[in-house]
Amino acid sequence: MPCCCEECLLIRQRILVTVVVALALLMAACGNGDDSSVDPADIVTVVEEGAELYATYCAACHGENLEGHPNWMTPNADGSYNPPPQDSTGHTWHHGDPTLVQLISEGSPFRESVMPAFGDTLTDEQILAILEFFRSNWGEQERTFQQQATERDLAANP
Numbered sequence: 001m002p003c004c005c006e007e008c009l010l011i012r013q014r015i016l017v018t019v020v021v022a023l024a025l026l027m028a029a030c031g032n033g034d035d036s037s038v039d040p041a042d043i044v045t046v047v048e049e050g051a052e053l054y055a056t057y058c059a060a061c062h063g064e065n066l067e068g069h070p071n072w073m074t075p076n077a078d079g080s081y082n083p084p085p086q087d088s089t090g091h092t093w094h095h096g097d098p099t100l101v102q103l104i105s106e107g108s109p110f111r112e113s114v115m116p117a118f119g120d121t122l123t124d125e126q127i128l129a130i131l132e133f134f135r136s137n138w139g140e141q142e143r144t145f146q147q148q149a150t151e152r153d154l155a156a157n158p
C-alpha cells in the first residue's frame, strides 16, 4: 500500500477528480506563462542548492536518484517502513510544503521510523530548497497536485 496515512487514503479516493481539475488548471495556466514574478535563474540556483543538500543528508536513504528503497511499500517485521522514493513514484507530492517542512524538521511521526529530525541541521529555507529540487524532478501533474496541497495547508493554518 503506497501510503499509510489517512490523508493519503482520502487523497487517493479523490485523485481522479483532482487530475481532471489539475488538467483544467494547467490548460488555463498555459495562456499566461510569462507573467510570473519569479526569475527562472533564481529557481535554478535554489534547485542546485537543494540537490547538494539532498546528496549530503538524504541520498543515503532515499537514493542517489530519488529512487528510494525497492520495498518501500511493505512494512518490516518491526512495523517500520523503508525510505520511499522522492520522485513522482513516491508520495511526498501528496503533501503540502508546510506539512513536509514540519516532517523533515521534526522527523517522522512513526515511533519505529529511522527518518531523522533535521531541525538542528537544516534551516526551513534549506528544507524548502530540497523540496524545490524534488519538484524539479516531478511531472507537471504531481507539481500541480502538490501546489494545491500547499494551498490547503496554508488555508488550514494561515
Ligand code: HEC
Pocket (backbone or CB within 6 Å): 054, 057, 058, 059, 060, 061, 062, 080, 081, 082, 083, 084, 090, 091, 092, 093, 094, 095, 100, 103, 104, 108, 109, 110, 112, 113, 114, 115, 116, 118, 130
Ligand atoms: C536514515 C535514513 C533516512 C534519511 C537520512 C532521510 N530519510 Fe526521509 N524517510 C526515511 C524513512 C524510512 C521514511 C519512511 C516513512 C517513515 O518511516 O516515517 C522517510 C520518509 C520521508 C518523507 C515522507 C514521505 C511521505 O510522503 O510521507 C520525506 C518527505 C522525507 N523522508 C524526506 C527526507 C529528506 C528531505 C531527507 C534529507 C534532509 C531525508 N528524508 C533523510 C528515512 C530517511
